[in-house]
Amino acid sequence: MKDYTKGTSDLIKNINKANVLDVIKKMQPISRIEVSKVLKMSKSTISAIVDELIKEGLIVEKGYGEKGTVGRKPIQLYFNPNAKFIIGISVESTNSIGILTNLEGKILKKIKWKTGVKEEAFNGIVKVIKALIKENKNIIGIGIGLPGITDIQKGIVNAPGLRWINFNLKEKLREILDYNIYLDNSVNYAALGEKWLGCCQxxxxxxxxxxxxxxxxxxxxxxxxxxxxxxxxxxxxxxxxxxxxxxxxxxxxxxxxxxxxxxxxxxxxxxxxxxxxxxxxxxxxxxxxxxxxxxxxxxxxxxxxxxxxxxxxxxxxxxxxxxxxxxxxxxxxxxxxxxxxxxxxxxxxxxxxxxxQLREDASAIGAIADVLLNTNNLLL
CATH class of the missing domain: 3.30.420.40 (ATPase, nucleotide binding domain)
Structure with missing residues (x-):
């Protein structure tokens, strides 16, 4: 029998939060009342979500909009892309790329290296992730694209170019890194990158x-x-x-x-x-x-x-x-x-x-997008 997803209060809250953040990103500067009209949600619900986003640093208040027929001028809301940061890794059989970006996908640091095989390939990934972590403490997750069939739930990778067969990458990384880690095939991530910021928006x-x-x-x-x-x-x-x-x-x-x-x-x-x-x-x-x-x-x-x-x-x-x-x-x-x-x-x-359009950065950008999607910081 089919497993049904239960609409829990947390799930609904996360969906609403992602929607509010998305509207502010796309329509900034915008007031609370304007967000409530766009999403057809109550002013009190929008205000509570906006307050939470402000507390997290994702939204800032700055300036005032035009005054309506009555009352005060509405405070304008802006998205803060530098509130949090993400690491995206693109692993290919020959060369690999690691990037650190803000919430808009702006690349702040980029590292390229020769991939290697077996343990050498794994150690290279860990080394670059640790180097990027040193650049910023407020990192919400790590996305890694791999050149082979990747079980995104279990984290098991079959990549002949790396000589990895049934290699549980996620488990091995969790023994070393205390971050949310997301994996997928690197070409899937390249497609996701082009969908988010490239030629397929x-x-x-x-x-x-x-x-x-x-x-x-x-x-x-x-x-x-x-x-x-x-x-x-x-x-x-x-x-x-x-x-x-x-x-x-x-x-x-x-x-x-x-x-x-x-x-x-x-x-x-x-x-x-x-x-x-x-x-x-x-x-x-x-x-x-x-x-x-x-x-x-x-x-x-x-x-x-x-x-x-x-x-x-x-x-x-x-x-x-x-x-x-x-x-x-x-x-x-x-x-x-x-x-x-x-x-x-x-x-x-x-x-x-x-x-x-994103050329060699496509997969790493897609890895960033996957982290943002899984943490309710992005809608596509």
């Missing part, structure tokens, strides 16, 4: 495809992240686009079939086999700029493979937009126009393909 249905050493997708349906029954929604790296998929069996420890056809790892391997002097992606880009035939052909095949995968995603989910993000944005390969052309040959639907 007015878009309700979109898919963000992160292209790096592997491939993952964050799916937003009706303004909400789609996670799936076992938190594996968006694991598009396991899609099959050719019958040679049956030549092997794929597991958590592996990159998926589609990742092996349309990731930067595939692109680099295909070029380096033809051009042994190509030692890294920077070398590859140089050869591409020179229009080296083997390199141009490899990039062309890479785009074809990617187009087939995107066409499958578009045909199933019918998004308004497909957002391209990830490490591919760090290299001078313009794929958008060719992707649009090829995908539109396969599917007849109207949609857009564009670049992630």
């Amino acid at each position: 007015e878009v309700e249905n979109f898919v963000l495809i992160n292209i790096g050493n592997g491939i993952g997708a964050g799916i937003c349906v009706n303004g909400k992240l789609l996670r799936g029954s076992s938190y594996a929604a968006g694991e598009v790296g396991y899609m099959a686009t050719g019958d040679d998929v049956f030549e092997r069996t794929y597991s958590y420890e592996d990159y998926g079939y589609f990742e092996r056809k349309a990731s930067l790892s595939f692109l680099f391997e295909s070029v380096s086999q033809a051009l042994p002097h190509v030692k890294d992606m920077e070398d590859l880009i140089e050869e591409y700029k020179k229009q080296n035939l083997a390199c141009v052909q490899a990039v062309s095949q890479f785009i074809k493979n990617l187009s087939m995968g995107i066409a499958n995603i578009v045909s199933i989910l019918n998004p308004e937009a497909v957002i391209i993000g990830g490490d591919i944005l760090n290299y001078e390969i313009d794929i958008i126009d060719e992707l649009k052309e090829k995908v539109r040959k396969i599917v007849p639907f109207d949609f857009d393909i564009k670049i992630a």
